[in-house]
Amino acid sequence: MMDAPFPIRKIIHVDMDAFYASVAQMDFPELQGKAIAVGGGGTRGVVSAASYEARKFGVKSAMSGKLAIKLCPELIFVKTDFERYKEISNQIRKIFYDYTDLVEPLSLDEAYLDVTENKIGLPSASLIAKKIRQRINDEVGLTASAGISINKFIAKVASDYNKPNGQKTVNPEEVLEFLEALDIRKFYGVGKITAEKMYQLGIFTGNDLKSKPLAYLEEHFGKSGRFYYDVVRGIHHSEVKPNRIRKSLAAERTFSENLSSEIFMIEKLEHIAEEVSKRLLKSKVAGKTVTLKIKYSDFTLQTRSKTLPYFVSDKNVLLETAKDLLYQEKLNNSVRLLGISLSNLNTDSKVSKAKDAVSVQLKFEF
Template sequence: MSVDLPIRKIIHVDMDAFYASVEQMDNPDLKGKPVAVGGSEKRGVISAASYEARKFGVKSAMAGNLASKLCPDLIFVKPRFDRYTEISKKIRRIFHEYTDLVEPLSLDEAYLDVTENKKGNPSASLLAKEIRERILNEIGLTASAGISINKFIAKVASDYNKPNGQKTVNPEEVIQFLEQLDIRKFYGVGKVTAEKMYQKGIFTGWDLKQKSLEYLDENFGKSGRYYYHVVRGIHNSEVKPNRIRKSLAAERTFSENLSSEVFMLEKLEHIAEEVSRRLRKSNVAGKTVTLKIKYSDFTLHTRSKTLPYFMSDKHIILDTAKDLLYQEKLNTSVRLLGISLSNLNTETKKTQEQKSVSVQLKFEF
């Protein structure tokens, strides 16, 4: 049976424990050992963990002191983002040999639309295998991939056979795949939402599918419509090669909690300088400054202020952040400060228009 739908051949490539794997590749002494990038035994948050560390329950966004308790032999390594960016650019050059429709999500993952590709290969599965082999042979790192009819399913599938594996969800397999999927595996369903769904008897895609659009709207707000459609395999978001940046930020976790605003202002100056540097490097400016404050009890507060003009100047960013800092009395000592700039002038730029592809439901994948 054939239907006219915007079904595409999408590959989601996700590097395996990217930061940690780069460190192990560059330093052979780290190979086969539990490695954490970022953080420390005392403070800080981990950016990435090697698979050897993950066996102990260590994962990204975990506090370093907790990680060291879970894995006493854990090796902490300082992040080298310049190096990760260098490797990422090499990986993207490989992607672009197959298609110009590449949408990076971060340094270590990207979507590729290979419905029509530079190799003239009708099999997205074979293309994904070839891309992964080239990344391994030319760079020395392993990658996993998900292949399916849209971005949502491809991203979910890329996590299935990690590390160094891939999974294809063919068009005729989509519905069954989604119905059997644990709700925690749905991209866009975080820990809090998953718990809420559990309380309402929603454990799998099939359970989610039984709920009406009205029910999901009422219980999950603006995300309800998204859940209603993706569980039915409907996700028409195209791969956007010119993905528009919506915000830019920098933050610092401190080795000791700060209780004095005088010390905080000193830290904010360095953070504002870093944000300004990144803005200039990206040639963008913004109107909305957001101050992020994480207290010693790990509660997180944000305060924002929108100016009537675009700016990227360090002094304006810092002055605005100072105003936000003094806006309310601090609850307790502070362990993290961050500044982000949003409402960027990039949001006024037009993205490229791309054509939807009308294809048969069953075709070579």
């Protein structure tokens, strides 16, 4: 039984398997079957991606190269090649468009597809996902995983279920049971810190989450409380948007040496603010919320934000706001990375909240 007066969609989330690493292994056959890390070389490098062979040793993205090589002494570092990734990504997207025009890329290696009505007239979204994955393998030479369900949230969660090179369909009548049994760490949108907080509150599974009233979740998780309350009930109204509206624009820099004084950071922030301003002007957008991102030498991350009463794109305003945020409180440690982002853009559109559903029995071919 599933709550849903809103249109039931057939959504596929396609996620390439270890994309950057797989591209390197495809282009350099001598790397196939070996533990490799994309990026991460040098004394201060950070791993961008790891092959499945490397992941078995605990190597993962955002990890320092120093730690990665300690975990896997035979690890091979390869350079990033974003032009090549973009080339391959475009090939994959062309395959998507053979089935539907409702394609929403999330990054170079993943996308949502709405195949409720599709170009080949096939009623089964599961079969379409299988065909797409097979074509990617035959025509591009890489493997992909897919999740198939009634909305983007569940499809995203499901795509990780049978990785690598697999797919998972969550039919309408299976949605609630699937979500109730799911480990809370598997919920898309629940990060490490939030998961730890949920554990402290006795929330370990979707069923535990579902048992909490909306007021309780909003009390402990703020605005995200409503999101958690809805998704665990299979409610997620976001449509696949072929032309995604940019929600934020940012730039950041990792330093060759850690910075311990705010004075030395101001010069770096000036260059970052200039880069953000250039991108804003190029995109013809402005925003109200400035966020300063600080990554410390121990890899802990902190963000500080300020919302202005007007839209801005000027470098000097961005810089002065970032400086205010920098001096807002004492730094926890020396700093290895600074970033500035601008959100609450003038491209944002207000989405009306959907009404709660009534209980209906869904019969839908997946």
